[in-house]
Amino acid sequence: MHAPDDSASVSAPDFEDEAVLLVGHGSRREASNEQVRELAAGLEARLGIPVDAAFIELAEPSLEEAFAELAAVTSRIVVVHCSLFAAGHVKTDVPLAIERARSAHAVEIANGRHLGVHPAILALLDDRAAAVERDLGVDREADEVAVALCARGSSDPDANADVHKLARLLYEGRAFDRVEPTFIGVTEPTLDETLHDLSKFRPDAVVVLPYMLGDGVLTQRIRDWTAEFDDDYPYVDALAGEPLGTDSRLLDVFADRWQAARTESVSMSCDTCKYKVDLAGYEEDVGGARAMLRALTHQEAHADRDDVDDEPHSHDAPDKHLAVCTNRTCAEMGSPAVLERLRQAIRDTEDCDARVTRSSCLGRCGDGPMVAVYPDGVWYGGVEPTDADRIVSDHVDGDRIVSDLVDATL
Structure with a gap:
């Protein structure tokens, strides 16, 4: 795909009510975050439509915050990635954030591909x-x-x-x-x-x-x-030498990725994706559920700690992570009440190192409310608010599976 010329592709976009979200990784060094914001400003000038910057971790605004702000002023958001290659962030973390945003806001979201080889x-x-x-x-x-x-x-x-x-x-x-x-x-x-x-x-x-x-x-x-x-x-x-930085040629790549996303012509390397096919040494990564749980845990695990500036990916991972499906079917079956009861039970338990977060669809519609416990890979189905105390006291705190609630194990 060739970079669009200013007169043909940019000055007359097909969608009048549209904004772009330029997604960067995020850094503890604010100068790096400013480079992403500078690229967003350059892309906005190039495309002639609003472009905001957001970050996956370590910087603000977060994806959740950025989607909420844009959803209030536009009906369509096109996500453009600053990620150079398609790894965990592109394949799991950002899609998870997009699904959450689609559930929370009345907005259409088109997801682009990574920068890649261009x-x-x-x-x-x-x-x-x-x-x-x-x-x-x-x-x-x-x-x-x-x-x-x-x-x-x-x-x-x-x-x-x-x-x-x-x-x-x-x-x-x-x-x-x-x-x-x-x-x-x-x-x-x-x-x-x-x-x-x-x-x-x-x-x-x-x-x-x-x-x-x-x-x-x-x-x-x-x-x-x-x-x-x-x-x-x-x-x-x-x-x-110097990193890629804010060179204007990157705007050519962003414009190509934007055009592909908004016309639904995004191409990803699914034939070599470790979440979709068996690759030697990565067999355990196959499966959307594992990818989703990995994304949840990775997203929650990062911590801004001043004493580890030399380690940009230091983690303070919780012992347990509970993902509660709050998609429409599970929500109608009472999952929000389950989520709040789990959080309260964890707060009431001394020295309980666990986090509870909302999840998009876990693919078990009709068997919910669903609760997935990671890293154990145990999925509980048909969970009632009254079951939350058992899940926390027996499984989260005591490492004993609540067998009568088990729906599946990964």
Whole structure:
């Protein structure tokens, strides 16, 4: 898909009553959050319709708050993602927030896809590499220049595979000696391993490209590791470049993703999605229920703690997480009362480390009210408010399953 030209696609949108929600990850470094807001302002100028920014975690406004604010002034919201690849946030967390918003507000919501592999991003990475080459005083046409394309790293193999694809496309047609995909954590190879391996080829220079949007904790870690490598290997000059930042070419990608979402032509990589197909080593992740519970727990687990600024994904996860279906059928059967009684029972129990949250449909309509207990993977059905005390005292606090209420186990 090509970027829309200003006159054809942008100045005369098909939907008059429409707004865009640009969804960023969120960072403890406010400068990174401001970059997302700056991109939202640029996209609003490009599209000519309102564009607000929201964050999945660690920053405000939250998705829930942003949907509520936009639903009060528009009847249609198009979600555009700042996420570079399709991993847990894109596949589970944001869709869950959208389903909640659809249930809570009279608004139509169209969900776009992640930024992904796009010609504009390749051109931007090429320019970032050229800037580092100028700083190092090397020329890829005359010197041996290796590139380490460093992404965040994910537990989703589909996302990690796209990093390899992007690295290959950056290599093709350009005079780099080699372009290696690498990661700052979660998966392998890590950046320090990749830099060590590249040193064996004795290139004239190693260009490290942080494949990240904002300039946060992880980009600084990439700079630090690159500087350490440069000190340890005096025969190789190494330098890290800048992240994608707020380059205007990103607006081309956002505009494409917006156009695809609003015309219902979004394409996702379902054939390699670990939540939909069996992939070696990820068999336990298959299934919408598991993905939903993972999203709930991940969303609740993040905590802003000042003493862990060097660990952007520190977690304070509860021992138990209870998801109560409040979709229409379960709600009509009394799930709101169950939810409130569970919360009260947990408050009344000393040292009970548990959270209770609303859930969208758990896919067991007619068998509710449904309560899912995570990480145990136990689903209770037909739960009455009077059952809440037993679920909390026996299962949550005592680790004993309430067998007569069990509907399913994952």
